[in-house]
Amino acid sequence: xxxxxxxxxxxxxxxxxxxxxxxxxxxxxxxxxxxxxxxxxxxxxxxxxxxxxxxxxxxxxxxxxxxxxxxxxxxxxxxxxxxxxxxxxxxxxxxxxxxxxxxxxxxxxxxxxxxxxxxxxxxxxxxxxxxxxxxxxxxxxxxxxxxxxxxxxxxxxxxxxxxxxxxxxxxxxxxxxxxxxxxxxxxxxxxxxxxxxxxxxxxxxxxxxxxxxxxxxxxxxxxxxxxxxxxxxxxxxxxxxxxxxxxxxxxxxxxxxxxxxxxxxxxxxxxxxxxxxxxxxxxxxxxxxxxxxxxxxxxxxxxxxxxxxxxxxxxxxxxxxxxxxxxxxxxxxxxx
Amino acid sequence: xxxxxxxxxxxxxxxxxxxxxxxxxxxxxxxxxxxxxxxxxxxxxxxxxxxxxxxxxxxxxxxxxxxxxxxxxxxxxxxxxxxxxxxxxxxxxxxxxxxxxxxxxxxxxxxxxxxxxxxxxxxxxxxxxxxxxxxxxxxxxxxxxxxxxxxxxxxxxxxxxxxxxxxxxxxxxxxxxxxxxxxxxxxxxxxxxxxxxxxxxxxxxxxxxxxxxxxxxxxxxxxxxxxxxxxxxxxxxxxxxxxxxxxxxxxxxxxxxxxxxxxxxxxxxxxxxxxxxxxxxxxxxxxxxxxxxxxxxxxxxxxxxxxxxxxxxxxxxxxxxxxxxxxxxxxxxxxxxxxxxxxxxxx
Numbered sequence: 001x002x003x004x005x006x007x008x009x010x011x012x013x014x015x016x017x018x019x020x021x022x023x024x025x026x027x028x029x030x031x032x033x034x035x036x037x038x039x040x041x042x043x044x045x046x047x048x049x050x051x052x053x054x055x056x057x058x059x060x061x062x063x064x065x066x067x068x069x070x071x072x073x074x075x076x077x078x079x080x081x082x083x084x085x086x087x088x089x090x091x092x093x094x095x096x097x098x099x100x101x102x103x104x105x106x107x108x109x110x111x112x113x114x115x116x117x118x119x120x121x122x123x124x125x126x127x128x129x130x131x132x133x134x135x136x137x138x139x140x141x142x143x144x145x146x147x148x149x150x151x152x153x154x155x156x157x158x159x160x161x162x163x164x165x166x167x168x169x170x171x172x173x174x175x176x177x178x179x180x181x182x183x184x185x186x187x188x189x190x191x192x193x194x195x196x197x198x199x200x201x202x203x204x205x206x207x208x209x210x211x212x213x214x215x216x217x218x219x220x221x222x223x224x225x226x227x228x229x230x231x232x233x234x235x236x237x238x239x240x241x242x243x244x245x246x247x248x249x250x251x252x253x254x255x256x257x258x259x260x261x262x263x264x265x266x267x268x269x270x271x272x273x274x275x276x277x278x279x280x281x282x283x284x285x286x287x288x289x290x291x292x293x294x295x296x297x298x299x300x301x302x303x304x305x306x307x308x309x310x311x312x313x314x315x316x317x318x319x320x321x322x323x324x325x326x327x328x329x330x331x332x333x334x335x336x
Numbered sequence: 337x338x339x340x341x342x343x344x345x346x347x348x349x350x351x352x353x354x355x356x357x358x359x360x361x362x363x364x365x366x367x368x369x370x371x372x373x374x375x376x377x378x379x380x381x382x383x384x385x386x387x388x389x390x391x392x393x394x395x396x397x398x399x400x401x402x403x404x405x406x407x408x409x410x411x412x413x414x415x416x417x418x419x420x421x422x423x424x425x426x427x428x429x430x431x432x433x434x435x436x437x438x439x440x441x442x443x444x445x446x447x448x449x450x451x452x453x454x455x456x457x458x459x460x461x462x463x464x465x466x467x468x469x470x471x472x473x474x475x476x477x478x479x480x481x482x483x484x485x486x487x488x489x490x491x492x493x494x495x496x497x498x499x500x501x502x503x504x505x506x507x508x509x510x511x512x513x514x515x516x517x518x519x520x521x522x523x524x525x526x527x528x529x530x531x532x533x534x535x536x537x538x539x540x541x542x543x544x545x546x547x548x549x550x551x552x553x554x555x556x557x558x559x560x561x562x563x564x565x566x567x568x569x570x571x572x573x574x575x576x577x578x579x580x581x582x583x584x585x586x587x588x589x590x591x592x593x594x595x596x597x598x599x600x601x602x603x604x605x606x607x608x609x610x611x612x613x614x615x616x617x618x619x620x621x622x623x624x625x626x627x628x629x630x631x632x633x634x635x636x637x638x639x640x641x642x643x644x645x646x647x648x649x650x651x652x653x654x655x656x657x658x659x660x661x662x663x664x665x666x667x668x669x670x671x672x673x674x675x676x677x678x679x680x681x682x683x
Contacts (some may be wrong), residue, residue: 043526156615186389187553188612191597195611213526216599220607243601257531259556261598264581267560269535272528275496291528 004031007070016062020280026231039218042228090120093168095179103152110148135166141292158189185302230287237313247320340373341646344654350377370396372571382549385562392568435508439520441500446493452488476506488619498529549617568626577653585663587655
């Protein structure tokens with residue numbers, strides 16, 4: 001078996017704030033295979049975006065990382081900045097939530113799109129332009145020749161996100177990190193962009209980390225999913241398996257609390273009582289235990305490790321959904 | 337989309353009745369008709385959900401009812417009184433009966449006032465005695481689940497999004513309104529908190545006999561709370577009816593497309609139907625005829641030349657469309673379809 005494309009091990013990212021140290025990412029380990037799409041879901045404060053920023057090396061001020069982030073065999077945490085910079089934009093592309101703000105407002109699309117190719121691939125200006133037209137066409141921008149001369153404000157939100165994606169794809173990255181790429185868009189446009197991301201990801205055989213607060217966005221478009229809560233990983237596994245039969249209490253509660261299109265009129269939604277713990281002083285034990293309806297002894301105290309509950313399905317939960325009996329709490333699983 | 341018309345109005349028993357509402361904004365590039373001849377009504381005790389994408393005019397419609405935006409033309413009747421004919425003083429009194437909550441709960445609260453003052457500001461302005469204000473504060477804070485003493489002295493920035501939205505709701509309730517207009521009340525909230533607020537709105541509506549206009553872009557949320565649904569596109573009405581009918585067998589092609597665009601946690605490919613092509617046209621120069629025709633798979637010459645009127649397509653279900661959709665033969669992508677949807681949309 002080949003090495004995974006990205007291996008994140010015991011990643012911590014702590015950020016100093018006036019109110020104390022925020023443990024934005026706390027002991028997160030995950031992998032992405034080449035060509036695979038991984039969804040990362042969680043509510044605000046789950047650490048999903050900080051995880052992406054840690055991988056990209058885009059650290060907020062006063063942030064400290066530890067652990068390792070091995071991409072194509074090289075640890076990004078110890079790699080000299082110059083070599084990291086060669087990876088960014090070339091092997092790793094990124095798309096953000098707000099295409100309006102991540103594009104340079106006073107630079108035409110052509111230069112924003114060709115800059116990376118000229119730098120990383122060393123192609124000529126005319127070659128870069130030709131490629132730019134092809135790229136815009138690939139991401140579904142009509143009349144690409146004319147669009148090259150546009151400034152970002154001359155385009156709609158959906159078009160700008162397509163341009164962002166074209167820029168991210170320009171140097172044929174092996175990994176695309178898409179952080180809430182459709183959150184600012186209307187539902188019919190979101191639909192177009194999600195279809196596009198999946199199509200491009202598959203046709204190029206590119207790996208993707210798709211980050212969203214919306215479980216449904218990740219559901220149909222990723223191979224595997226990682227659910228985060230308050231800086232920690234709660235559950236990982238094949239997307240379809242996790243959504244069909246979530247094992248972690250938080251994943252289960254979150255799916256239950258999400259209204260669907262088939263909701264009965266005035267049906268009571270299942271709620272998750274309470275709110276997120278203070279990120280500067282998270283509770284000991286499982287971070288979710290104060291809001292969990294199935295917490296057992298041990299949830300509030302000891303460390304809750306990630307354990308395997310099936311083929312490629314791991315959870316950090318002492319009393320998982322569908323567990324035969326509470327006796328298993330304490331972790332008598334095999335250590336595979 | 338469509339159009340105008342009043343075929344779907346239900347007459348005198350309505351608490352709120354809006355006819356041919358037009359709201360225009362002047363911009364440097366010209367006049368935008370944010371709401372264009374839209375009509376609807378809400379019966380007492382009912383929840384009307386208004387759903388659509390940005391620029392469809394749903395928020396402007398809500399604001400127009402309270403006269404927060406200038407109404408260009410049309411009539412808005414609340415309990416039989418035409419609000420466009422009221423003087424500013426009368427309107428101020430009427431606004432106590434019609435309260436509104438907004439998307440950004442923290443931003444909609446005065447940052448310098450503690451919760452206990454915020455929730456009774458309306459009573460204070462009306463000159464209610466202090467003791468009455470205190471009693472009201474206790475009552476409404478308990479009603480929204482913030483009975484705990486510690487909330488009373490907090491400033492808005494110390495509240496979480498969900499708590500701030502509860503305060504905003506308490507504040508609306510303090511003046512004992514009949515109509516509550518909720519403009520995207522949960523779209524800034526996390527899913528786990530969203531469910532708490534939606535349940536709260538439902539409880540309050542039932543306990544206090546409120547009538548609710550619930551404006552949101554999220555179709556699933558609207559379905560959960562609404563007794564009637566109004567779908568809008570680019571300032572126009574598309575479809576109106578009971579949520580079960582509208583969601584199971586939409587008559588307007590835009591409603592169909594909107595439903596098909598909602599990501600589904602249970603569908604194999606994540607969606608239940610094909611994607612809608614194209615972008616929203618500019619509201620400065622909307623298409624002639626039906627405003628949806630530039631993206632509509634069923635559009636023809638008629639749609640370009642003539643604006644469709646609202647008509648009853650099926651009993652109780654109204655659409656403004658020249659070519660409304662029939663009831664799907666297979667009950668489309670509904671219910672517990674665990675492995676559903678033949679159209680494996682390869683996009």
